[in-house]
Amino acid sequence: MGNNYAVIGLQWGDEGKGKIVDLLSEKIKLTVRYQGGHNAGHTVIIGDKKIVLHLIPSGIIHSDTKCIIGNGVVVDPYAFLKEIKELNKFGIKTEGRLYLSKDAHMILPFHSKIDAIIEEEIRGDQKIGTTKRGIGPSYEDKAGRRGIKLSSLYNPEYLKRELEYLVNIKNLFLKGIGKEPLKSNKIYEELMEIREELLKYISDTFPIIQDAKEKGETILFEGAQGVLLDIDYGTYPYVSSSHPTVGGIFTGSGIGPDANIKVIGIVKAYTTRVGKGPFPTEATGKDEKTMREKGKEYGATTGRPRRCGWLDLFALKYSVKLNGVNSIVLTKIDILDSFEKIKVCTGYKYKGKTLKNFPTESWILEEVEPIYDEVEGWKDVTSGITEYNKLPQKAQNYIKYIENYLKVPVSIISTGPDRKETIIVKEF
Numbered sequence: 001m002g003n004n005y006a007v008i009g010l011q012w013g014d015e016g017k018g019k020i021v022d023l024l025s026e027k028i029k030l031t032v033r034y035q036g037g038h039n040a041g042h043t044v045i046i047g048d049k050k051i052v053l054h055l056i057p058s059g060i061i062h063s064d065t066k067c068i069i070g071n072g073v074v075v076d077p078y079a080f081l082k083e084i085k086e087l088n089k090f091g092i093k094t095e096g097r098l099y100l101s102k103d104a105h106m107i108l109p110f111h112s113k114i115d116a117i118i119e120e121e122i123r124g125d126q127k128i129g130t131t132k133r134g135i136g137p138s139y140e141d142k143a144g145r146r147g148i149k150l151s152s153l154y155n156p157e158y159l160k161r162e163l164e165y166l167v168n169i170k171n172l173f174l175k176g177i178g179k180e181p182l183k184s185n186k187i188y189e190e191l192m193e194i195r196e197e198l199l200k201y202i203s204d205t206f207p208i209i210q211d212a213k214e215k216g217e218t219i220l221f222e223g224a225q226g227v228l229l230d231i232d233y234g235t236y237p238y239v240s241s242s243h244p245t246v247g248g249i250f251t252g253s254g255i256g257p258d259a260n261i262k263v264i265g266i267v268k269a270y271t272t273r274v275g276k277g278p279f280p281t282e283a284t285g286k287d288e289k290t291m292r293e294k295g296k297e298y299g300a301t302t303g304r305p306r307r308c309g310w311l312d313l314f315a316l317k318y319s320v321k322l323n324g325v326n327s328i329v330l331t332k333i334d335i336l337d338s339f340e341k342i343k344v345c346t347g348y349k350y351k352g353k354t355l356k357n358f359p360t361e362s363w364i365l366e367e368v369e370p371i372y373d374e375v376e377g378w379k380d381v382t383s384g385i386t387e388y389n390k391l392p393q394k395a396q397n398y399i400k401y402i403e404n405y406l407k408v409p410v411s412i413i414s415t416g417p418d419r420k421e422t423i424i425v426k427e428f
């Protein structure tokens, strides 16, 4: 098994990755984020303190861990500095241990504006339900070879020229829909005001990762969002614009497959989804309400109520195979404590036929009928349990059911938000 770890959400995000990254970080020297932006929301609870991180890896909480925001991430420099301020307020030092890849692209203020315009005024009823943080529009500019990399702050003349070109293109769109055009000079001046502060963090992160790898220091790759929100493998177009899948690590951080990365898949004991898009196992009525209220299923970034439903093993099998998952961390099992019966989806039927493979087409997913099995609920308290054999037998049965179906061992079980509320089944 590998020396390094990837922590990847196997559903539609919000599986509880933050807590697990935080837990593992005690043994980790370098934590790397490789995709997404400040659309993520990782809640880390330490004693009575609660910190919500959107962009900076959760590893920052541990003073011995270095953190990298890799080239595959899109960085809103204003959101970045706001998060730094917040961390510093909590007494967490950031300078000298947090590195922003010079090759990461920026999310500029107009990206979030355009995100909102497309969602509200153009897509309307067909909206994706984005976080409106400008993620998609920034990745669009990156792929369109007109994006602004953080490294352009090294060279203000270059930045000014590239910004002017980008703004001209954006204005074609904005003027076309009757909006006020952008002024590239203003954006430039505002960036120059925070340039010095950003330069403290912008680095060539490639040698930092490579150096850690050569020294055999354990590196943790922290995924944001989840596999089913991947731009290629997710439920397109209801996805984010990055690669939360394991492949994103190679393009988004500066390391190759010889890094021996052990893939830890994070799975919530039920399923949630924020925003629009197909959700075959979505629950209704009392069941959904119990999951949402007990699980505090409200977006950490936008505060939106999350849609809740049963565990979808058919979708999970797809995520497991796609990412070569080695072991599973099962989170929030305690949220199911009060259920008499627990449904698990083991397959889909589409137009009367049982599907062999997970379909990514949203129009198929909208119509599939989940095939459910029912597992007996344990109707007992699992919150705060720290030893596997103290779990009610029926809760153990639920975990075994998941392992048997997915053919991957469950190594950690989370029984509450606190670091201590964890069962280590097998050390990895």
Ligand code: IMP
Pocket (backbone or CB within 6 Å): 012, 013, 014, 039, 040, 041, 128, 129, 130, 131, 132, 133, 134, 135, 136, 224, 225, 229, 238, 239, 240, 241, 274, 275, 276
């Ligand atoms: P975007 O990433 O803001 O473009 O949003 C695209 C889709 O991904 C929307 O359905 C969002 O709700 C969803 N999304 C983005 N980030 C997260 C996350 O961290 N957790 C869960 N869903 C997310």
